[in-house]
Amino acid sequence: MKKKVLLMGASGSGKTSMRSLIFSNNPASLTSRLGATIDVEQNHVRFLGDLILNLWDCGGQDAFMDSYLSIQQSTIFQHVGVMIYVFEVETRNMEKDLNYYKECLSALQRYSPNAAVFLLVHKMDLARGPKAETLARKTKELREASEGSEVTVFGTSIYDESLYNAWSRIVHILIPNASVLSRHLAKLAAVCSATEVVLFERTTFLVIATSTPPPPPTTASNIPSGPSSARTNGHLSATSHSDHETEVDSDPHKMAPTRYERTSELIKAFKYSCARVREEFHALEMELPEFTAVLDELTRNTYVLIVVHDPTIETAALRMNIRLARPKFEELQGDSLLG
Template sequence: MKIPGSFFEIDLVISKDNLLEFKITKNKEVKYSVNPMDFSEIEYDLQSFLEDNSVFLPKNRFKLVLESLEVLYLDLNKKLQKLKDRDANSPIISEEQEISFAQRVFQAQKVLLMGGEGKSSIYQVIFEGKLPHETNVIKHTRGIEKHEISFPSFSSAGSSKQKLLLWDFGSKKPTSDDYKNATLLLFVIDAYDVHNYELYRDQLHETIAMMKKHGSRPKFLGRNQSNIFCFIHKMDRFTNADDQFRSLVEYFKLNPKTKEKSYEIKFFATSIYDSSIYSAWAKIIEILMPKSSKLNQLSNKLKDDLGLYAAMIIEKSTGLPIASSKTLLDDNSLVGSTNRILLTTEKVLPEYELSSLDTLKIETANGILQLRIFEQIYVYVLILIYPPHERKISTPEGENILQEFISEMRKSI
């Protein structure tokens, strides 16, 4: 697809790694390519690329380009899902699949958590089940706090545990040894700490350089997949958050030494006071542990059998999405919202002399949300969203379908 008024062309394709690839070319030479996490990343990257290359598109033309890209994006995602479903049903596992699975499961992933204030709060909200206001009294981290987190991993080759080694850096300046075997970098910037923007930017790009020199990029990542992530945090404090975020991304993307923009950094606008922190975390963790195609198929069947809007499974302790039905809803936002509901509910249950939440049902005028919690090795949450008039789920037949689904899921975990 040609970009009007320029020599650039844009395209979306499925790469050899079976990943979606967004490319911008000029005279058949690739000028920019990335494996996007979602369509919003394509929109932002295209706009940024056009600005950097002094290509002006009127808003109506840019909108038309995006609409065409989105149609292609949705179509390719369907094709990718079919490929994954085919692999899930195939009894034959290729050598590449086995290697990729082994690299994910048997190698603990070391994540470096660096940057400004807010790192410990993020950790405690996501992994320790604290509500945002409960993190207000956290003491500043001194030295390095090392956390080991286990979560389930699935593939067509099987399922197993995976370990995440999260190193939270406080006042200690990391040495080259700290970067050894580090596979992911998560850099946090306090968006409200305006006076330290320059310092944050210097540290971010210095850290990336050290990560490249001493770290260990996971071999299972696609050619254009990144392992460098940046949370622009506390964005809830801005009234014009979207515009402010775009401006900050442009600022922090620029390497102050080379004067070049680093497109390998994946930026997220986050806050512990809404679902954005869970959404960002879910997108990152899915790179390490893609959702299971087999469980996706089971979720789709459950959705169709019971007439649901959506069905989804998350692992409770990490907020990790395990599987979901095909839906227009944003999986990652759904994960964040569900975690916030569960955290709040579990905090108040003791006041009613209740414990061990099993099922939670919320009825509204235009739909019903039902959460079912069940345990295996991990604690899982089954999220069901369905129309207010849909009663099959409440019948004995509907309950049997649900129990069969849970039974099938247990076999796959």
């Protein structure tokens, strides 16, 4: 099953860097070596077994953008499942970028009216002034330019978990029946007496599903809290975002809202370190005073993370439950993709 994904935006906005970071397992420190995309680069990324993302990375130079909107319009915008449009947060050409975006949105609505649209305000690490205020202002500007079209806006950077958050949400909508996987993860959590169970795609370590529903994307939650954060029970708990204050305070385990994306980022960094010394990553166990965690292969295309706060539960029991759950999740994954 193929899903066409358009990756668009002005030249230099960071499209190719984010693609390299997410799908090629390259660290952020190496993205400066990447050159500009010429015309359209197509990549078929086998994301989840039989789910293939047909990723079209479209060069953002003016000549290419003009071509996409004229002689190549039907080729570019037909059969699209998702369009991701990237805006550099401190661009000096916002008016031109918005004009190209509006024309692309119009073409998308003509040829792929059911496509989802995600807008990434990228390079948030370079934002001048308070990041939450900057993102709120940009979000308002982009929604006005979208003229009533349904869009989802994220603030992202290759240097923190925000990029994984955005791409996890994007990929999640491409997986049919992902909610079924979530329900069965909740059952697995109950069997393990676990606080939470998270399912990751094997290669990218993007989040596929969790045993608890993720928080809706908001302008505040997509920006790292920076210095105004606190360490609690081994997790980074945001304290500067009023949207999460009630949620965090009412959580006895102080689970941070960005925990999924931070885990993705850390595991990919660890896998990269393993590869550098010619070792393979297989599984991970953590037994700390505050919690126990096991990360292990669940199916041939996924890893599962089980987090338990009950100190009486042994990691061997968690591994046994993972092993017993594998056949069912292989079946569910196949049904999800076929559905």
